[in-house]
Amino acid sequence: MSETDERADVTVDAVGSSCPGPLMDLIGKMKSVESGTVVELLSSNEGTEKDLTEWTEQSGHELVDIVDHGDHQSYYVRKR
Amino acid sequence: MTERIVIVGAGTGGIVLANNLAEELATEIDAGDIEVQLVNDGEDHVYKPTWLYVPFGEKTLADATRPLVDLVDDRIDLTIDRVDGVDTDDKTVSLAGAGVDESYDHLVLAMGAQVTPEETPGLAEGGHHFYGPEGAAALRDELAEFTEGHLVVSVVGVPHMCPVAPLEFALMADAWFRDRGLREDVDITYTYPIGRAHGIESVAEWAGPLMDDRDVEVETFFNAERVDPDTKTIHTVEGRELDYDLLVAIPPHDGSDLVREAGLGDDGWVDVDPNTLEARGADDVYALGDVADLPTSKAGSAAHYAAGALADRLASIARGERPTAEYDGKTVCFIESGTDEATYIAFDYEESPTPKPPSKLIHWSKLGYNRSYWLTARGVL
Ligand SMILES: Cc1cc2nc3c(=O)[nH]c(=O)nc-3n(C[C@H](O)[C@H](O)[C@H](O)COP(=O)(O)OP(=O)(O)OC[C@H]3O[C@@H](n4cnc5c(N)ncnc54)[C@H](O)[C@@H]3O)c2cc1C
Numbered sequence: 001m002s003e004t005d006e007r008a009d010v011t012v013d014a015v016g017s018s019c020p021g022p023l024m025d026l027i028g029k030m031k032s033v034e035s036g037t038v039v040e041l042l043s044s045n046e047g048t049e050k051d052l053t054e055w056t057e058q059s060g061h062e063l064v065d066i067v068d069h070g071d072h073q074s075y076y077v078r079k080r
Numbered sequence: 081m082t083e084r085i086v087i088v089g090a091g092t093g094g095i096v097l098a099n100n101l102a103e104e105l106a107t108e109i110d111a112g113d114i115e116v117q118l119v120n121d122g123e124d125h126v127y128k129p130t131w132l133y134v135p136f137g138e139k140t141l142a143d144a145t146r147p148l149v150d151l152v153d154d155r156i157d158l159t160i161d162r163v164d165g166v167d168t169d170d171k172t173v174s175l176a177g178a179g180v181d182e183s184y185d186h187l188v189l190a191m192g193a194q195v196t197p198e199e200t201p202g203l204a205e206g207g208h209h210f211y212g213p214e215g216a217a218a219l220r221d222e223l224a225e226f227t228e229g230h231l232v233v234s235v236v237g238v239p240h241m242c243p244v245a246p247l248e249f250a251l252m253a254d255a256w257f258r259d260r261g262l263r264e265d266v267d268i269t270y271t272y273p274i275g276r277a278h279g280i281e282s283v284a285e286w287a288g289p290l291m292d293d294r295d296v297e298v299e300t301f302f303n304a305e306r307v308d309p310d311t312k313t314i315h316t317v318e319g320r321e322l323d324y325d326l327l328v329a330i331p332p333h334d335g336s337d338l339v340r341e342a343g344l345g346d347d348g349w350v351d352v353d354p355n356t357l358e359a360r361g362a363d364d365v366y367a368l369g370d371v372a373d374l375p376t377s378k379a380g381s382a383a384h385y386a387a388g389a390l391a392d393r394l395a396s397i398a399r400g401e402r403p404t405a406e407y408d409g410k411t412v413c414f415i416e417s418g419t420d421e422a423t424y425i426a427f428d429y430e431e432s433p434t435p436k437p438p439s440k441l442i443h444w445s446k447l448g449y450n451r452s453y454w455l456t457a458r459g460v461l
Contacts, residue, residue: 018375020274024238027273027303030317031200054275058301059318080319 007064008040008076009033015072019047023055030061030079037079038064044072052077083114083398086173086184088163088338090120090148092127092457093369093383094190099459100391102153105398109155114398117182118152119175121162125151126213127453129380132245132416134216135223135328136256141213151457163191166342168362186364186394189350190387191338193241193370193378197331200236206309207234207327210249211241222326223253228265229325234314235272236304237332241370243279243377244425246270246330247287248416253328254294255418268295269322271302271314283415283425286435290417304329333378335371349373354429355406357390366390375409375429382411384456414446422446 012029014022022043029039041052049066052075056063064076085101087094098118108114130144152158165174166189172181195211197204208219233250240246250270257263270277270291276284277291277298291298303317307327314322335348343361345351350367351360354374359365367373368390369383376382385407392405409429415438416422422443425433436442455461 020238020279023274027317031303031305051274055301055318058275 007038008074009037011040011042013042014048015042015044017043017045019045020051021045022048023051026052026075026077027055030077033079035079039077039079041075041077042072043075048073048075082112083185084183085114085116085186085188085394085398086182087116087118087188087190088166088173089190089192089369089371090118090125090152090158091190091192091369091383092380093192093387094118094120094188095125095148095151095457096384096387096459097188097190097368097391097394098156099151099153099457100388101395102155103459104391104395106155108398115157116155117157117159119159119161119163119173119182120148121160123148123160125457127380127450127457128211128241129450129453131210131213131216132248132252135210135219135249136252136419137220137224141217144213146454146457151454153459163338166338166344166365168342168344168365171364184364186366186397188366188368188390188394189336189339189344189359189371190368190383191336191371193333193335195331196237196334197329199332199334200304200306200329202307202309203236203304203329203331206307206312207329207331209329209331210245211331219328223256226266226326227262230267230269230323231326231328232314232322232324233268233270233328233330234302234304235330237330238273238279239378240330240333241378242413243379244283244413244415246272247278247283249328250291250296251294251417252419254296255420259419263295267297269297269299269324271299271304271322273301273303275300280425280427280433282432282434286423335373339371345373347373354409356393356403357386357407366394376411376427377413379411379413381413382409385410414442414449416443416446418443 014025062078067074124145133139161175161177164176209215278284370378389407393403396403417438421438423438427433
């Protein structure tokens with residue numbers, strides 16, 4: 001297990017969802033977690049990286065890491 | 081043995097399916113070989129698109145409803161009751177009022193989507209919506225009194241019924257205040273959760289400049305976390321705050337607990353094959369319309385076209401033939417872009433939509449369609 005995996009407090013599985021589903025699923029979860037929580041988003045959608053980068057830049061939540069699993073990616077976001 | 085098809089929900093999808101089946105299977109139903117039961121938790125059929133016009137005083141709540149008995153073919157066994165359980169092993173549904181379990185050979189879930197404003201703290205108290213009859217009527221009264229200030233139209237939940245209704249509401253409000261000579265005293269802001277004005281890219285590209293022209297402020301990446309009704313402020317997940325005088329929100333939506341409890345979809349939407357509409361979690365179960373987790377919009381037209389394809393499939397299956405009809409994702413949405421002009425988009429699983437230039441003709445077509453909708457529900461159109 002990498003360091004990032006250990007830091008994920010909650011996982012949102014949006015593999016197979018089309019845009020903007022994964023980002024919306026992540027945002028939905030962010031509403032209910034405490035500040036400092038790291039949420040892992042699983043997505044296989046190509047647009048997620050761009051959407052998520054833009055969203056985290058605008059919102060001030062931190063995109064901690066992206067891990068490529070081949071057929072899908074894990075995005076780790078820390079709520080500010 | 082009589083084959084039983086049970087349909088839960090007599091909204092756009094359920095009623096079009098039932099009436100199409102009545103026609104396609106008339107001979108078999110008359111002979112007693114097939115029964116089609118349609119269960120709905122109220123006596124009326126509701127045409128929800130009417131609610132968009134209620135706040136502007138252009139339609140009444142009564143315009144949105146007709147008694148189901150007037151719309152459903154006599155060959156269909158219409159049952160007014162609420163289904164409160166689905167057992168896909170026993171192949172039964174339980175009727176809450178009658179307290180009985182009904183068996184099925186083929187089950188179609190068409191319960192639509194539910195709005196859940198209470199999911200966002202403060203929203204139910206601090207905001208209005210036009211996504212239900214009481215909400216639309218309360219908003220009509222509020223708008224009638226609203227002569228100046230900041231109107232915020234905020235999309236809180238995605239996905240929601242009718243992808244374009246929030247844009248339509250903002251554009252109609254702009255035109256409505258202009259017509260009444262109040263527009264200079266009213267600021268309008270439209271907010272959307274992702275980084276553009278709409279989920280469908282071509283619609284966002286079309287809407288952006290139009291909103292600019294109409295002096296409607298657009299805020300993107302705006303996700304309401306809570307609403308403070310006392311200070312009339314929306315607080316977002318992005319850490320922003322927006323003050324409003326009148327908040328019109330598109331509330332979060334939810335599928336159905338029945339779906340979750342029956343193991344047909346964790347989030348309340350039925351996980352289905354998008355072409356055959358067959359549930360992935362059980363045999364002989366199908367889902368139609370908003371309750372189905374389909375890669376298209378939660379729109380009445382999508383429910384209508386899907387119902388046509390499913391009627392063909394079910395009729396073939398009930399007759400012991402191999403079904404060949406499939407739903408290709410066809411969806412058509414009219415978009416009101418003021419009080420006297422409109423455009424539309426048409427798309428399917430393969431084709432992306434391109435909005436046409438708005439015109440009065442399309443506006444009249446939308447109003448005409450709204451009137452002729454009752455023929456669609458009867459299965460005539
Ligand atoms: C304001 C507004 C404007 C819209 N405008 C448009 C538009 O312009 N164009 C468009 O294409 N679409 C539009 N839509 C969307 C459209 O109304 C829906 O997509 C459509 O109604 C979906 O049909 P349905 O059959 O899936 O569900 P519904 O029409 O919602 O019907 C579901 C039915 O199931 C019943 N039911 C639910 N649970 C149970 C249960 N447990 N037991 C028994 N019965 C149950 C309900 O009472 C209801 O009668 C709009 C929606 C809204 C809210």
